Amino acid sequence: xxxxMHALIYSTNxxxxxxxxxxxxxxxxxxxxxxxxxxxxPPAEIAFHPADAHTRCELYLTTDDVETTVAQWGExxxxxxxxxxxxxxxxxxxxxxPGGATLGVYQPTHVTAFSAA
Numbered sequence: 504x505x506x507x508m509h510a511l512i513y514s515t516n517x518x519x520x521x522x523x524x525x526x527x528x529x530x531x532x533x534x535x536x537x538x539x540x541x542x543x544x545p546p547a548e549i550a551f552h553p554a555d556a557h558t559r560c561e562l563y564l565t566t567d568d569v570e571t572t573v574a575q576w577g578e579x580x581x582x583x584x585x586x587x588x589x590x591x592x593x594x595x596x597x598x599x600x601p602g603g604a605t606l607g608v609y610q611p612t613h614v615t616a617f618s619a620a
Contacts, residue, residue, distance in 0.1 A: 508547060510562060514602030523601055527579050528564075548616045563607035565615070569594045572608060 514520045521540045524530045530542040545564075566572045569587045573596045577583050584605055585597035595609040 508544075508549075509541075510544070512562065512600075512604060514600065514604055516602035519601030520604070523581070527576065527581070546617045561607060563595075563609055566608055566610055569596055569608055569610040572596075573598065 512520065518538065521538070524542050525532055525540060530544070532540045532542045534540055573583055573587055576598055581601075582599040583596065584599050585595070587594050587596040587610075590609075592613050593609045593611040595607060597605050597607050600606055
């Protein structure tokens with residue numbers, strides 16, 4: 504029986520990205536030793552999108568107010584790659600993590616699976 508999911512984000516500056524998730528996002532975490540933090544994630548969904556070839560996996564965070572969320576992150580020095588923009592499925596923004604990876608965040612307008620049994 505599956506009882507959880509462990510997502511990996513590869514980073515050229517893991518310490519800075521861990522600090523972002525700890526200090527800016529405020530995610531609860533455990534320290535498994537030597538500063539290696541593992542974060543408790545909010546409820547998650549998994550969606551499969553069609554593609555012509557095996558391409559990539561992406562990580563998006565969701566929020567109730569993407570404009571305010573991204574503005575707060577910008578005030579804390581995070582680079583905003585794509586400013587909040589309306590899409591068919593919600594309002595999306597993309598930021599660059601301190602380690603260089605990009606992170607999507609969006610405010611969904613579609614029904615979510617968070618309340619599914």
